[in-house]
Amino acid sequence: MNAISFQKVSKIYRRSHLGKTTETVGLDGLELDIPEGEVFGLLGLNGSGKTTAIKLLMGLHLPTKGEVETLGRRAPDVEVLARIGYAPEAAYLNKTLTGRENLRLFAALSRIPRGNLEKRVEEMLDRVGLAHAADKRLSEYSKGMLQRASLAQALVHDPELVILDEPVTGLDPLAIKEVRTLILWLKSKGRTVLFSSHDISEVERVCDRIGILSGGRLVKLMSQNEWRGKSDVIETAFATAVKRTDGVGPIRME
Amino acid sequence: MQTISAVFTYTFKEHVRHKAWLSSALFGFILLGGALVISALGADERPRLMLDLGLAGIEAITLVSIVFLTVNLILQEIESRAIYLILTHPVRRSDYLLGRFLGTLAAAALGMAIMAALHLVLLGLYGWWEPGRYLAALLCTLGKAGVMGSLALLLSLALTSEAAAMAFSVFFWMLGHFSSEMRFLADRSGSAFIKTAIVAFSHAAPDFAHFNYRDFWHATAPGAQWLMWAGVYAVAYAGACLALSVQLFEQKEF
Numbered sequence: 389m390n391a392i393s394f395q396k397v398s399k400i401y402r403r404s405h406l407g408k409t410t411e412t413v414g415l416d417g418l419e420l421d422i423p424e425g426e427v428f429g430l431l432g433l434n435g436s437g438k439t440t441a442i443k444l445l446m447g448l449h450l451p452t453k454g455e456v457e458t459l460g461r462r463a464p465d466v467e468v469l470a471r472i473g474y475a476p477e478a479a480y481l482n483k484t485l486t487g488r489e490n491l492r493l494f495a496a497l498s499r500i501p502r503g504n505l506e507k508r509v510e511e512m513l514d515r516v517g518l519a520h521a522a523d524k525r526l527s528e529y530s531k532g533m534l535q536r537a538s539l540a541q542a543l544v545h546d547p548e549l550v551i552l553d554e555p556v557t558g559l560d561p562l563a564i565k566e567v568r569t570l571i572l573w574l575k576s577k578g579r580t581v582l583f584s585s586h587d588i589s590e591v592e593r594v595c596d597r598i599g600i601l602s603g604g605r606l607v608k609l610m611s612q613n614e615w616r617g618k619s620d621v622i623e624t625a626f627a628t629a630v631k632r633t634d635g636v637g638p639i640r641m642e
Numbered sequence: 643m644q645t646i647s648a649v650f651t652y653t654f655k656e657h658v659r660h661k662a663w664l665s666s667a668l669f670g671f672i673l674l675g676g677a678l679v680i681s682a683l684g685a686d687e688r689p690r691l692m693l694d695l696g697l698a699g700i701e702a703i704t705l706v707s708i709v710f711l712t713v714n715l716i717l718q719e720i721e722s723r724a725i726y727l728i729l730t731h732p733v734r735r736s737d738y739l740l741g742r743f744l745g746t747l748a749a750a751a752l753g754m755a756i757m758a759a760l761h762l763v764l765l766g767l768y769g770w771w772e773p774g775r776y777l778a779a780l781l782c783t784l785g786k787a788g789v790m791g792s793l794a795l796l797l798s799l800a801l802t803s804e805a806a807a808m809a810f811s812v813f814f815w816m817l818g819h820f821s822s823e824m825r826f827l828a829d830r831s832g833s834a835f836i837k838t839a840i841v842a843f844s845h846a847a848p849d850f851a852h853f854n855y856r857d858f859w860h861a862t863a864p865g866a867q868w869l870m871w872a873g874v875y876a877v878a879y880a881g882a883c884l885a886l887s888v889q890l891f892e893q894k895e896f
Contacts, residue, residue, distance in 0.1 A: 466734055
């Protein structure tokens with residue numbers, strides 16, 4: 389069974405200003421199935437449609453055309469969100485709360501029964517290494533600590549499907565290694581993981597399959613046996629497949 | 643229910659930690675200044691003037707606070723993107739709005755309680771002690787706060803601009819004190835269209851006459867039935883505004 393299914397999905401952003409409407413293509417006819425238990429990496433330049441695809445899965449956006457399914461249910465579906473964990477590219481957390489209060493909030497929102505909630509919160513704080521800072525407000529956390537708090541809220545309810553939007557962007561090498569370990573641990577537990585990234589080497593190390601997005605279209609789909617034991621396969625495929633759509637030219641320093 | 647309660651709790655904490663209670667300190671200064679002026683007047687007038695000044699101060703500060711807090715309530719969460727993480731959990735948008743609104747109203751009620759305690763101490767020094775009548779006045783102010791808060795929330799979602807929502811809220815707040823005058827104007831109008839428009843407008847705007855305890859404040863205390871109808875009006879008006887807010891909020895993409 390597919391954990392995620394995009395069926396000819398298009399997303400067009402329309403903006404009106406002073407009577408003039410401009411349209412931007414976020415996704416253009418995306419067709420992609422991700423089976424349960426797979427670790428799938430979405431690669432692409434800025435503006436290629438990675439975050440749009442993730443927001444469609446999470447019900448933050450509605451498709452202009454086509455259908456999106458998560459865990460067999462048509463998105464947006466509030467009930468299915470209880471089985472999905474999501475961490476955005478930055479830790480968009482309410483900084484007035486402490487680490488513990490923040491996790492307690494998301495545990496309650498994820499419908500963890502009250503009797504089990506405190507135990508689960510403590511366990512998760514310990515797992516992400518924030519137990520010692522649990523009573524500090526998030527406004528006092530470093531970037532790395534916030535990233536951990538964000539991962540904790542995504543995993544507190546033990547989701548079947550984990551969606552991580554650029555989880556290694558801006559992290560130090562040690563934190564990147566920890567995220568990699570986390571993804572591999574989720575894989576070992578049979579969870580489905582979808583993550584977007586710019587980092588080809590990370591994708592190469594943990595993914596079963598990758599998809600390359602460019603201009604809202606899926607331009608390349610590769611599986612692990614195509615790059616395992618070979619060097620620069622994904623990088624070459626990426627450079628060949630993508631086109632800049634942000635109007636920026638190449639850097640020429642010769 | 644667990645969702646509403648979780649959103650309510652974090653909203654309440656957020657307001658308390660953002661020092662919404664500082665409005666009570668402002669009220670303390672108003673009382674002190676008022677007491678100095680009143681001390682120059684005749685002894686028999688002092689309790690009445692202190693009572694009127696204090697209740698007017700509580701009402702003004704509460705209404706300004708609730709409008710400011712509710713106008714920013716959702717827009718700031720959208721701006722900080724904290725809303726991404728809330729709505730990607732199994733949270734109905736109606737539950738989220740209700741929890742946010744009730745948490746804000748509770749924070750405003752806490753501020754009112756602190757101000758009322760200060761006020762009652764001072765009134766006690768002047769020899770005035772009628773807690774039943776005082777409580778009736780506070781309930782009327784809370785009813786007004788509920789009505790204005792829900793209207794400000796609706797306007798913030800409809801206009802998506804804090805400044806515009808605040809300006810319109812103040813406009814409706816002023817209009818709410820002239821509902822009988824508007825109906826009188828409608829009766830005098832020769833045009834059926836203008837008459838219908840004014841009547842419709844007077845019903846759409848809040849009618850604060852329902853909370854005007856001062857009409858009989860210095861004669862007899864408002865009866866239980868009068869208070870009940872004020873409560874019914876507040877719940878019905880706030881309910882209608884919240885229902886419309888949910889309709890608007892359901893359409894939003896983030």
